[in-house]
Every structure is written in structure tokens, then in C-alpha cells.
Amino acid sequence: MVVIVPAGNFWYQSKTGDKLPGMLLMNVTVENSVEQQNQMHTYNQFASDNYAGICPEALQAMQTANTGFVPSYGDDIWTERACQHLRQVFETECQVFFVFNGTAANSLALASLCRSYHSVICHELAHVETDECGAPEFFSNGTKLLHVNGPGGKFDLAEVERTITRRSDIHYPRPKVLSLTQATEVGTVYTPDEIKAASALAKRHGLRVHMDGARFANAVVSLDVAPADITWRAGVDVLCLGGAKNGMAIGEAVVFFDRELAHEFDYRCKQAGQLASKMRFISAPWIGMLEGGAWLKNASHANCCAALLEQHLAGIAGVSIMYPRQANSVFVEMPETVVAALRAAGWHFYSFIGSGGARFMCSWQTTEQDVLQLAAAVKLAAAGAGTASGGPA
Numbered sequence: 001m002v003v004i005v006p007a008g009n010f011w012y013q014s015k016t017g018d019k020l021p022g023m024l025l026m027n028v029t030v031e032n033s034v035e036q037q038n039q040m041h042t043y044n045q046f047a048s049d050n051y052a053g054i055c056p057e058a059l060q061a062m063q064t065a066n067t068g069f070v071p072s073y074g075d076d077i078w079t080e081r082a083c084q085h086l087r088q089v090f091e092t093e094c095q096v097f098f099v100f101n102g103t104a105a106n107s108l109a110l111a112s113l114c115r116s117y118h119s120v121i122c123h124e125l126a127h128v129e130t131d132e133c134g135a136p137e138f139f140s141n142g143t144k145l146l147h148v149n150g151p152g153g154k155f156d157l158a159e160v161e162r163t164i165t166r167r168s169d170i171h172y173p174r175p176k177v178l179s180l181t182q183a184t185e186v187g188t189v190y191t192p193d194e195i196k197a198a199s200a201l202a203k204r205h206g207l208r209v210h211m212d213g214a215r216f217a218n219a220v221v222s223l224d225v226a227p228a229d230i231t232w233r234a235g236v237d238v239l240c241l242g243g244a245k246n247g248m249a250i251g252e253a254v255v256f257f258d259r260e261l262a263h264e265f266d267y268r269c270k271q272a273g274q275l276a277s278k279m280r281f282i283s284a285p286w287i288g289m290l291e292g293g294a295w296l297k298n299a300s301h302a303n304c305c306a307a308l309l310e311q312h313l314a315g316i317a318g319v320s321i322m323y324p325r326q327a328n329s330v331f332v333e334m335p336e337t338v339v340a341a342l343r344a345a346g347w348h349f350y351s352f353i354g355s356g357g358a359r360f361m362c363s364w365q366t367t368e369q370d371v372l373q374l375a376a377a378v379k380l381a382a383a384g385a386g387t388a389s390g391g392p393a
């Protein structure tokens, strides 16, 4: 493998000679500066839980489903079994649909709850507002997102109520849905009581409740609750349940707890290009994740790694933890020189999420060694070495 490292950026040159942007890499060997060309480091990244691979349970289930001919478009035994598993997990006869990704899940779920002249109330940091390229508005033919502030990525309910009741005239897009993210975009978690309070407020004003659960499993293990207690028993109508970040290759489940709301949702999926013809390969991994508890094991592991990382980073002078760490991410504020040194060393992390700090995200695949390596790199950079490393050679 040949690695070329221009200043602040890096490229991977494949065996065929193609130059690929380094952002595509998950676990690579890089040289992080001309001076360090002889120091080769191999390490996993913390930019996103999406960087991780497919966990063994999901991969095995996909492999198991890869036998013979079965009906297409979800009319198969694997999809039926996956739906049944989800009904057991949520202890209710929910209606389930599988789509390719979280943006589609959220957008189609919201569109199904609204008409074009309605509005969805979401947090100002919500993925539906900041990172879905207008897809919720697009798929709902213009439903407006109204964002509301609140500390730690969670709603300030007084603000929510003000937004709902601010106007009732015909010129204001009529609030129809309250959308919560669990775990939130900044790694905090709504408690069951907070969800109940938010739902009660929404219901009082005739709004439905949507939950973006891209990291729902991380919230479940963090709170140590039954999935039902933070969804339908707390007033949630529709959950977009994350699979990819939890260890699957692809696929999210849209779970309707009020089955009437699922009316014709299958048509919506098809029209949006979200009905997989070979559905079994999206649905079967859910069986692998759910039946032996891998979904919770993976989330628990990721949360524990984040806790360890938080513990190490909290002790570094000049580095401060930005939000209570309750799931699988740690957000830190660091001097620009430290940020630059880490990036120059090849570490990937986002700084556009939340209010601008660096986000370090753990996954089912993160190891304790990875955590220690990153912590050591941050420590070295913060000590003013000017450069950071990926860890011991």
C-alpha cells in the first residue's frame, strides 16, 4: 500500500494506481508528515459509527438468507420474521417497514404524518434539520421544519409550546409533529419522563410524535429500560430505528406504533425508491441483530468505549468535554492547534455537529486499544508537541 500525504490531507493510492480520498478509509496505514515518513501507524477512526464494518451477527444472517429463490419486495419469510422480532422487542403489534437509510426513514415517516401546509417541530441540531439536505421538506411536498433550542441537544419544552401556540392563523404552517432524536445528535439521552412530558405536550396540542432513533439502541442500554418504555408507552407514534450505526451494512426500520398511521406507507416507500427488490438482504440482518441481543451488545460496547474515552480526555489540560456523555459519542473543545495537529496526523473527526467542537464517535468495532491510542494522540497534541501520532508504531 502506498500512502501520499499532502499537507493537512491524505490520499490512498490503490494497487491499480487509483488515487482515492483518505476519507474513504476506515483502517489504514498512513504516514502523517514528511518527518514521520518512517513511522507507520495503523489505527481505527472515530469520525462516525458509520465508519465501522458489518458486525458478525448481521453478516452471518445475510449469508444465511443467501440461499435459493425467495419472493421479492419484502414478501419473504426473512422480512416477516424480522418484523415479528421487532414486535417482540417492542411488546406490541407495531407495523414495520425497512428502508435503505436514516434520511429516507425520517423523511418518509414525517411526510406520512403531515400535509404540505403542516410543520414539524424539531431541535435546532436535529439531523432532519441540519443533515438531510431538505429531504423531509422534499418528501412531504413542502412541510416546514420549525426548530427550537434547548440545552444538550434536547428540547426546552417551554420553547416548544411557544412555537406551537405562537400563531393559529392561516398564514402560519400548522404544527403537526414533534420530532425527537434519541440518542440526541450530541450524545445525550432523553429519559422516559422527558419523553413522556414532550409527548404529553404534543398530544395536548394535537401533534403526533416522531422519534429519530438512528442511535436508539445506545439510548436503550444507556437508560437500561425496555424499548417500549421510551417509545409507545411514552407517547411516541413512529420510530425510525437505526441499523447501520448499530453494526449492520445498511437499512433502517420505520416502526409505526399506531398502525393506522402506516396506511399506504408501502406506496410511499416504493415511490421514493426505498422498496428493495431483494428485501431479504436488508431484513435478514435484523434477525441476526435482534434474536441473540447483538443490537444491545453492540450499543453497550460502543457506549463503554465512549465512557473510557471521556475518562481519558477529561484529564487532558486544555481539553474540555462539551456535553454529558450518555451514549457512544464524546464531544470536546480543544485549541485549534490541537485540532490541526490531530488532523495532520490523519485522525478523522467532525466538527460541524453540535456547536462546533470535535465529535469522537465509538462503534461496535472500536477497541480499548483504539481509545487509548486516540487519547494518547490528543494528549501529545495538547502538550504542544505540534504534531500528534496515531499511537505507538
Ligand SMILES: Cc1ncc(COP(=O)(O)O)c(C=O)c1O
Pocket (backbone or CB within 6 Å): 101, 102, 103, 104, 127, 128, 181, 184, 185, 212, 214, 215, 244
Ligand atoms: C441523528 C441521525 N439521524 C439519522 C441519521 C441517518 O442518516 P443516513 O441517511 O446517513 O443514514 C444519522 C446519520 O448520521 C444521524 O446521526
